[in-house]
Amino acid sequence: MAIEIRNPSEDEFRSAMKATETAFGEEQKEEDFQRHRKMLPRDRFLAAYDGDRPVGTAASFPFRLTVPGGELAAGGVTWVGVLPSHRRRGILRQLMRQQLDDLRERGEPLAILWASEAAIYGRFGYGIAAPMTEMNADRSRFAFREDPGAVGTVRIVDSDEAKQLLPRVYDQVRRDIPGFVARSGAWWEQYRLADPEHWRRGAGPKFCAVIEIDDEPVAYAIYRIKNDWEDGFSQSQVRLLETLAVSPAAERELWRFVFGIDLIVRVRGRYDPASPLFLLVTDPRSLHLKVSDGLWLRFVDLEAALAGREYSSDDTVVIEVRDSCCPWNAGRWRVGREVGRTEEAAELELDSADLASAYLGAFDFRRLAGAQRVRELVPGALERATNLFRTPRPPFCSEDF
Numbered sequence: 001m002a003i004e005i006r007n008p009s010e011d012e013f014r015s016a017m018k019a020t021e022t023a024f025g026e027e028q029k030e031e032d033f034q035r036h037r038k039m040l041p042r043d044r045f046l047a048a049y050d051g052d053r054p055v056g057t058a059a060s061f062p063f064r065l066t067v068p069g070g071e072l073a074a075g076g077v078t079w080v081g082v083l084p085s086h087r088r089r090g091i092l093r094q095l096m097r098q099q100l101d102d103l104r105e106r107g108e109p110l111a112i113l114w115a116s117e118a119a120i121y122g123r124f125g126y127g128i129a130a131p132m133t134e135m136n137a138d139r140s141r142f143a144f145r146e147d148p149g150a151v152g153t154v155r156i157v158d159s160d161e162a163k164q165l166l167p168r169v170y171d172q173v174r175r176d177i178p179g180f181v182a183r184s185g186a187w188w189e190q191y192r193l194a195d196p197e198h199w200r201r202g203a204g205p206k207f208c209a210v211i212e213i214d215d216e217p218v219a220y221a222i223y224r225i226k227n228d229w230e231d232g233f234s235q236s237q238v239r240l241l242e243t244l245a246v247s248p249a250a251e252r253e254l255w256r257f258v259f260g261i262d263l264i265v266r267v268r269g270r271y272d273p274a275s276p277l278f279l280l281v282t283d284p285r286s287l288h289l290k291v292s293d294g295l296w297l298r299f300v301d302l303e304a305a306l307a308g309r310e311y312s313s314d315d316t317v318v319i320e321v322r323d324s325c326c327p328w329n330a331g332r333w334r335v336g337r338e339v340g341r342t343e344e345a346a347e348l349e350l351d352s353a354d355l356a357s358a359y360l361g362a363f364d365f366r367r368l369a370g371a372q373r374v375r376e377l378v379p380g381a382l383e384r385a386t387n388l389f390r391t392p393r394p395p396f397c398s399e400d401f
């Protein structure tokens with residue numbers, strides 16, 4: 001079977017996207033096709049052709065990703081799928097190869113993705129870079145431990161006002177949290193605030209609640225309510241699609257609002273690992289937090305990626321990096337405020353996928369060593385690398401793509 005990987009032409013875009021929908025067992029809606037066509041540059045969309053039939057795809061959004069102390073271009077990998085009739089014959093492997101070469105040519109140092117299954121992408125050099133914590137809280141047990149009292153106001157705003165207010169909060173938060181990506185006005189409109197009926201999956205419309213203190217928007221929740229009744233009692237849930245706050249005070253008001261919604265028994269949503277909520281409540285167990293893999297990251301251009309983040313001291317460490325999939329990254333690197341190739345003796349040795357797990361600050365080198373993911377060649381190097389890569393807070397990705 002000869003498979004050709006190429007960009008679909010304008011006329012072929014629809015059938016290529018239909019192949020991806022089929023790979024996920026979903027139906028392509030015209031409205032969504034138009035939305036994705038607007039948002040996904042066609043030259044970043046790869047399709048695998050068996051003759052003239054599209055049988056697999058992989059695409060990437062042109063993101064700006066917040067990294068410790070800065071931001072870098074990152075391909076946001078998406079629309080990955082191969083038809084069930086063509087699986088396990090190496091088509092994904094071919095798509096990944098071409099996509100990484102393409103991102104390299106574009107000069108984007110990083111690739112990031114959410115995986116449908118956690119076992120797929122390690123083999124292509126992706127490492128867990130921002131684990132995801134989810135909350136499934138029991139609202140009946142919610143209480144603040146100490147409560148200085150409510151401040152500010154809460155308003156439920158329509159989507160026009162949301163488009164004005166929410167980006168102000170988002171852009172402020174994004175600057176300081178590795179794992180965030182910049183959002184355009186079109187992204188807000190087409191994805192984050194869009195609300196087609198078939199996205200609701202049994203729940204109600206999207207609501208946007210904005211917290212304001214001193215007339216400034218300081219936090220928001222985008223959420224749906226999933227109504228359910230049993231024996232005359234509500235069993236309804238709040239599904240939080242995004243909750244962000246610019247400060248701990250703003251965040252307290254955000255949770256006061258969310259956990260104050262009547263008729264709700266469960267509050268579900270993604271949870272920032274640096275959130276104060278766990279320590280704010282009397283019963284942290286009732287938040288039912290659960291951790292899984294989350295955002296994966298791959299170095300496309302290791303040198304640019306390492307030079308593009310900030311380090312916590314003037315120290316340097318020499319790291320021998322293995323990278324069979326992107327051999328241009330492999331070799332010995334001096335890492336610190338000056339990054340470059342070196343002939344000096346290596347102090348640590350690891351795969352680039354494991355270095356990716358340390359890059360945004362999710363895992364330190366001691367923890368990687370505990371899992372046999374890094375080898376210390378010079379005593380003390382683990383400790384020094386851990387200190388060098390230390391970040392003020394763990395990464396968090398609030399984007400879905």
Ligand SMILES: CC(C)(COP(=O)(O)OP(=O)(O)OC[C@H]1O[C@@H](n2cnc3c(N)ncnc32)[C@H](O)[C@@H]1OP(=O)(O)O)[C@@H](O)C(=O)NCCC(=O)NCCS
Pocket residue numbers: 023024080081082083086087088089090091092093094114115116117119120123
């Ligand atoms: C996941 C998917 C894209 C894989 O495509 P594919 O063409 O069958 O993959 P390949 O044949 O190129 O496999 C490449 C390697 O990945 C492995 N692999 C593929 N799918 C895997 C999976 N779901 N779990 C674990 N390993 C997987 C293969 O075994 C192979 O390993 P090897 O190189 O060691 O032999 C395809 O099964 C699919 O479309 N699934 C449904 C949609 C989906 O989950 N998409 C991913 C979105 S993030």
